[in-house]
Every structure is written in structure tokens, then in C-alpha cells.
Amino acid sequence: DFAYLVREGDRISVYPVFETFDIRQVSRVRPDALREIRFILDIPLGRLARYLRMMGFDAAFNRSFTAEQIISLSLEEKRIILSRSRSLLKRRRITHGFCLLSPEPEEQARMVLQRFALSASLAPFTRCLECNARMEDISAEQVADLVPPDVLAKQRRFRSCPSCRRVYWEGSHFAKMEERILRISQAL
Numbered sequence: 001d002f003a004y005l006v007r008e009g010d011r012i013s014v015y016p017v018f019e020t021f022d023i024r025q026v027s028r029v030r031p032d033a034l035r036e037i038r039f040i041l042d043i044p045l046g047r048l049a050r051y052l053r054m055m056g057f058d059a060a061f062n063r064s065f066t067a068e069q070i071i072s073l074s075l076e077e078k079r080i081i082l083s084r085s086r087s088l089l090k091r092r093r094i095t096h097g098f099c100l101l102s103p104e105p106e107e108q109a110r111m112v113l114q115r116f117a118l119s120a121s122l123a124p125f126t127r128c129l130e131c132n133a134r135m136e137d138i139s140a141e142q143v144a145d146l147v148p149p150d151v152l153a154k155q156r157r158f159r160s161c162p163s164c165r166r167v168y169w170e171g172s173h174f175a176k177m178e179e180r181i182l183r184i185s186q187a188l
Contacts, residue, residue, distance in 0.1 A: 036058070037057065037058070037080065037116055037118065037121070038057075038058040038060070038077060038078060038079045038080065039052060039057065039058065039059045039060065039079055039080050039081075039082050039112075040059075040060040040061070040065075040070055040073050040074050040077070040079040040080070040081055040082070041059060041060070041061040041081075041082045041083070042065075042067075042070060042081070042082065042083035042084065042085060042088060043063055043065065044084055045061065045082055045083070045084070045100070045105075045108070046061060046063065047105035048082065048100070048105045048108045048109060048112075049061035049132075050129050051105055051106070051108075051109040051180070051184065052109065052112065053127040053128065053129050053132055054124065054125065054127075054129060054177055054180070054181060055109070055113075055122050055123070055124055055181055055184070055185075056121075056122055056123030056124055056125070056126045056127055057118065057121075057123075057127070058079075058127070058132060059127075059132060060073060060077070060079060060132060061132070067088050067091075070083075070088070071088075071091060071093050071094060074094065074095075074096065074097075075093065075095065078096075079096075080096040080097060080098060080116075081094060081096065081097040081098070082097070082098055082100060082108075082112065083097065083098075083099060083100070084099065084100050084101075084103075085099075086099055098111075098112070098115055098116075100112070106180070106183065106184055109184045110184050110187050113184065113185060119185055122181070122185060124177075124178070124181050125159070125168070125177075128161035128163065128164060128166055128168075130161070130164055130166055131161060131163050131164040131166075133161050133162060133163035133164070134162075135159040135160060135161050135162075135168065136159065136160055136161075136162055137157075137158070137159055137160075138158045138159060138160040138167070139158070140152060140155070140156060140158060142158075142160075143158050143160070143167050146167050147167055147169065151169060151171065155169040155170065155171075157169065157170065
């Protein structure tokens with residue numbers, strides 16, 4: 001940190017904000033990460049958006065976004081554009097983008113994790129799969145009128161989206177989602 005007095009023979013490296021690899025482990029100047037990776041996805045990448053959200057990444061996606069809206073939001077919110085369209089990514093105003101070659105969402109997710117060195121940043125089940133907001137813990141009493149009675153009887157842990165009010169719990173699909181995350185992240 002800045003309290004250290006530099007001595008003869010010390011080697012010091014100073015890095016800018018990187019998008020392609022994670023240097024948080026070697027950074028001692030700031031206690032927090034140097035970057036917050038945020039994405040905006042083109043229209044054909046809806047399943048990839050859900051996978052990225054499932055893994056805890058900020059992935060803006062809306063089927064009604066036009067190419068110009070995607071570019072504008074990318075610049076305003078400092079988001080990396082993910083697209084399969086080279087013509088979109090060639091536009092002059094775009095500063096950060098990544099072209100996904102594979103048509104398969106799991107392979108696309110692997111490519112994103114690898115390209116941006118995100119495997120250490122996984123935070124599964126922290127974002128709403130529908131609207132991308134960060135989820136919050138909520139008590140069983142607070143969701144009593146929102147979930148089926150059998151779910152309320154079996155589950156004790158619930159999460160809620162403060163934006164769209166969707167409620168999540170570790171139901172029968174949860175294990176499949178965990179397996180998918182493991183499959184995607186282990187292939188790196």
C-alpha cells in the first residue's frame with residue numbers, strides 16, 4: 001500500500017484497468033477490485049444473459065433494445081457489448097465489445113468467462129434471472145402469500161428481487177442450475 005517506503009532493488013508494477021485478465025490478487029493500492037465487469041447483450045443472446053445472471057454477473061438484456069440503444073447504454077453505463085454480429089461490433093462508437101462465435105449458450109458463457117478472466121468472480125444466484133437486479137434475502141413470513149404452500153413448508157431460505165418482486169428458492173431445478181454452472185466453469 002502507499003505506506004510502504006520503496007527501497008533500492010524493489011520492483012513495482014503499475015497496471016491500468018484491464019478488461020481481459022484479473023489482477024485483483026496482485027493489487028495492493030486499492031482494497032477493492034479495480035474493475036466491475038458489466039455486460040450488455042445483443043438480441044440473439046437471451047439464454048446467455050440468463051446464464052451470466054445465474055453466475056452472478058451484471059448482464060443487461062432486453063429483446064426490444066435496438067443496436068443504437070445497445071451502443072448508447074454500453075457507453076453510458078460502461079458495459080461490454082456481447083454480440084454475434086461483427087457488423088454491430090465494428091461501429092466506430094463502440095469502445096468495448098466481444099464477438100461470440102459459437103451459437104451454443106453454454107459455450108458462449110465459457111468464452112466470456114475465459115476472455116474476461118471471470119472464473120474467480122463467480123457469485124451464483126445473486127442476480128435476478130429476469131431483470132438483472134441484485135437479489136436480497138427475504139424471510140419465509142414475508143413470502144407466505146407469494147409462494148405455494150408446499151414450497152413454504154419445505155423451504156426455509158428465500159431470495160427476492162427488489163425490482164420485479166420475483167421470489168426464488170432452492171427448488172427441484174436448483175441442482176440442475178448448479179450443475180450447469182459447474183459444467184461451464186470447469187471447462188476453463
